[in-house]
Amino acid sequence: xSLSGLITALATPFRADGSLDPDAWQRxxxxxxxxxxxxxxxxxxxxxxxxxxxxxxxxxxxxxVAQVGGRVPVLAGTGLSGTARTIEQTRxxxxxxxxxxxxxxxxxxxxxxxxLLAHYRAVADQGGLPVVLYNVPGRTGCxxxxxxxxxxAGHPNIVGIKEAVGDGARxxxxxxxxxxxFAVLSGDDGTAARSIQAGMDGVISVGSNVLPGAYRRMCExxxxxxxxATEAWDARLQPFHAFCGVEPNPIPVKALLRRLGIGHDLRxxxxxxxxxxxxxxxxxxxxxxxxxxLSSH
Numbered sequence: 001x002s003l004s005g006l007i008t009a010l011a012t013p014f015r016a017d018g019s020l021d022p023d024a025w026q027r028x029x030x031x032x033x034x035x036x037x038x039x040x041x042x043x044x045x046x047x048x049x050x051x052x053x054x055x056x057x058x059x060x061x062x063x064x065v066a067q068v069g070g071r072v073p074v075l076a077g078t079g080l081s082g083t084a085r086t087i088e089q090t091r092x093x094x095x096x097x098x099x100x101x102x103x104x105x106x107x108x109x110x111x112x113x114x115x116l117l118a119h120y121r122a123v124a125d126q127g128g129l130p131v132v133l134y135n136v137p138g139r140t141g142c143x144x145x146x147x148x149x150x151x152x153a154g155h156p157n158i159v160g161i162k163e164a165v166g167d168g169a170r171x172x173x174x175x176x177x178x179x180x181x182f183a184v185l186s187g188d189d190g191t192a193a194r195s196i197q198a199g200m201d202g203v204i205s206v207g208s209n210v211l212p213g214a215y216r217r218m219c220e221x222x223x224x225x226x227x228x229a230t231e232a233w234d235a236r237l238q239p240f241h242a243f244c245g246v247e248p249n250p251i252p253v254k255a256l257l258r259r260l261g262i263g264h265d266l267r268x269x270x271x272x273x274x275x276x277x278x279x280x281x282x283x284x285x286x287x288x289x290x291x292x293x294l295s296s297h
Contacts, residue, residue: 001099002183003039003073003100003132003159003183003185003201003202004038004183004201004202004223005038005201005202005219005220006037006203006208006212006216007038007073007075007185007202007204007205008032008037008040008205008208009044009045009205009206009209010028010029010041010042010044010046010047010209011028011046011048011209011257012025012047012052012263013025013262013264014265014266014267016265020059020060021264022063024261024262025060025063026063027261028209028257028262028263029064029067030067031212031260031262032208032209032212033067033068034212035208035212035292035295036212036216037072037212038073038202038216039072039075040068040073040074040075041075041076041077042060042061042075042098043057043060043076043077044077044102044134044204045104045136045249045250046206046209046249046253047060047077047250048250048270051267051268054092057092058092058096061093061096062097065096065097065098074099075102075132075204076090076093076096076100076101076129077101077102078090078092078101078102078103079101079103079106080106080107081106082106082109083106083118083119083123086103086123087122087123087127090103090123090128090129091126091127091128093129100129100131100132100159101123101127101129101130101132102134102162102204103120103131103132104134104135104136104139105133105134105135105136105137105140105144106140106142107140107142108140108141109142110141110142111142113144113145113148116142116144116148117151120133120152120155120158121152121155124152124155124157124158130157130158130159131155131158131159132160132161132183132185133149133158133161133162134161134162134164134187135161135164135165135187136162136164136187137164137165138164143165146174146177149161149174149177150177153177153179156181158182159182159183160182160183160185161174161183161184162185162187163184163185163186163187164187164188166186166188166190166192166195168198171191171195172198175198175199175200178201184199184200185201185202185203186200186202186203186204187203188203189206189207189237189240189241189244190241192205192218192219193218193230193231193233193234194222194234196219197222197227197230202219202223203219206244206250206253207253209253209257210253210256210260210288211237211240211288211291211292211295212292213291213296214233214291214292214295216295218233218234218237221233236291237291239284239287243256243277243280243281246277246280247273247274247277248270250270251270251271251272252273252277254266254272254273255273255277255278256281256284256288259281259282259285260285260288
């Protein structure tokens with residue numbers, strides 16, 4: 001399956017007692033499919049993957065694969081701090097039907113660029129899934145440079161990158177690597193429209209958890225180079241881009257999902273949205289239905 005357009009980095013709904021909420025998970029998946037997304041990510045950082053047990057991981061992924069039913073790619077977050085454990089997690093995802101592995105640069109350990117090359121080649125060779133690289137230095141403490149990506153892009157089982165560094169120079173450098181065999185995806189909602197207009201294949205989005213139709217519409221307009229319409233949609237979504245960054249992800253977007261009746265709180269060490277932002281959450285939640293309706297026109 002090709003990787004392009006809008007791919008939602010799914011939050012993981014929990015019940016009030018902190019356990020998984022399978023019914024809310026199914027409703028979230030259905031919301032995405034009805035919104036016309038082009039793919040989903042299960043158990044990435046937005047999905048609080050570091051808090052999930054192996055059984056919970058398996059359950060989320062298996063149910064997503066069953067519900068999506070091959071209509072769009074299901075990417076599984078499999079990146080861990082060690083290479084052997086990342087390979088093991090990637091094989092686990094493959095066994096449960098994921099179409100791709102989304103593999104973040106190893107958090108905390110801060111490997112060299114040569115270490116990143118060795119890590120990703122090992123995962124691509126041994127993990128059993130097509131690999132999408134994921135660079136988000138603000139979270140991992142490790143920045144995978146474009147020249148390193150260039151060396152990895154030729155590997156037959158490395159099929160794309162999610163790049164969360166949205167500056168123009170980084171986008172330009174990565175776009176030079178784009179090909180039918182290697183997708184370049186934005187990992188930053190706030191700059192995604194601009195990046196897609198510049199030539200990126202799509203975005204792996206947080207805000208689309210609550211606005212799948214609206215974010216899909218923005219991506220489609222950007223890919224069609226309809227600049228005035230893209231700018232108008234991006235402006236409508238700008239308050240959501242900004243809100244999703246007021247506290248660490250996924251705290252803000254889960255506050256919005258809760259107002260849609262999908263899930264309750266987060267797992268420690270993350271806490272619910274601070275009181276000072278609750279008013280903004282209420283205001284934005286009130287705009288969701290109108291934006292989704294508008295996106296279908």
